[in-house]
Amino acid sequence: MKKACKLFKRIIGVLILWFLIHSVLIIYDGLRDKNQNADVAIVLGNKINTDGTVSKRLKARLNKSVELYSAKRIDKIIVSGGFGKEGFWEGDKMKEYLESKNIPSDKIIVDNYGNDTEKTVENSIRIMDSLNMKSAISVSQYFHQTRTKQLFRKHHFKNIESSSPNYFELRDFYSVIREFFGFYAELL
Numbered sequence: 001m002k003k004a005c006k007l008f009k010r011i012i013g014v015l016i017l018w019f020l021i022h023s024v025l026i027i028y029d030g031l032r033d034k035n036q037n038a039d040v041a042i043v044l045g046n047k048i049n050t051d052g053t054v055s056k057r058l059k060a061r062l063n064k065s066v067e068l069y070s071a072k073r074i075d076k077i078i079v080s081g082g083f084g085k086e087g088f089w090e091g092d093k094m095k096e097y098l099e100s101k102n103i104p105s106d107k108i109i110v111d112n113y114g115n116d117t118e119k120t121v122e123n124s125i126r127i128m129d130s131l132n133m134k135s136a137i138s139v140s141q142y143f144h145q146t147r148t149k150q151l152f153r154k155h156h157f158k159n160i161e162s163s164s165p166n167y168f169e170l171r172d173f174y175s176v177i178r179e180f181f182g183f184y185a186e187l188l
Helices: 002-031 056-070 090-100 117-130 142-154 172-187
Strands: 040-044 076-080 108-111 136-139 160-163
Touching: 002 142, 002 172, 040 056, 040 117, 056 076, 056 090, 056 136, 076 090, 076 117, 090 108, 108 117, 117 142, 136 142, 142 160, 142 172
Parallel strands: 040 076, 040 136, 076 108, 136 160
Antiparallel strands: none
16 A cells, blocks of 8 residues: 555655646747747737727737747738627737737738637638748737647648737736647647
8 A cells, every 4th residue: 555655655756746847848838939030920818808999818818929929030920719699700800900000011910710729720821822931920819829730740841939918917817728738639
């Protein structure tokens, strides 16, 4: 019984260590911006408020894409999201926000069918292929970037980097845990 208990404790210890190392790597990867240029930024959708405005988290993502555009690191912006429970198409609301920040309408491509990360990846690759775009920068929260880039590579799109806004909130702790499990679920 003592051997089984010791073995169980060791297994738990290894799992906790694995989780901690993986989480540190996810955070590091998500916060690191290689400052590379790309054809397009892909802004992953998030909550639209009930009054039709973008949430603070989504606003931070969109502002990061404005920053990339203003620095001439990208030429176009794909905004991708689905139809939210609040009753709005995320992509359309994201485009409105970018236009209010003086991003020209012809520089914004709307994908209103990016209902989850994988759909955003698939739709973005299809859009980029149709426009002969070869490189992209994913714009999302830092904890989401490793899995997002993994999905792009899974779909044979290798020239993907990431840039995350400096926006942090308490729910990030939960999100890091969720991304740990999401990362390995995608592998399987």
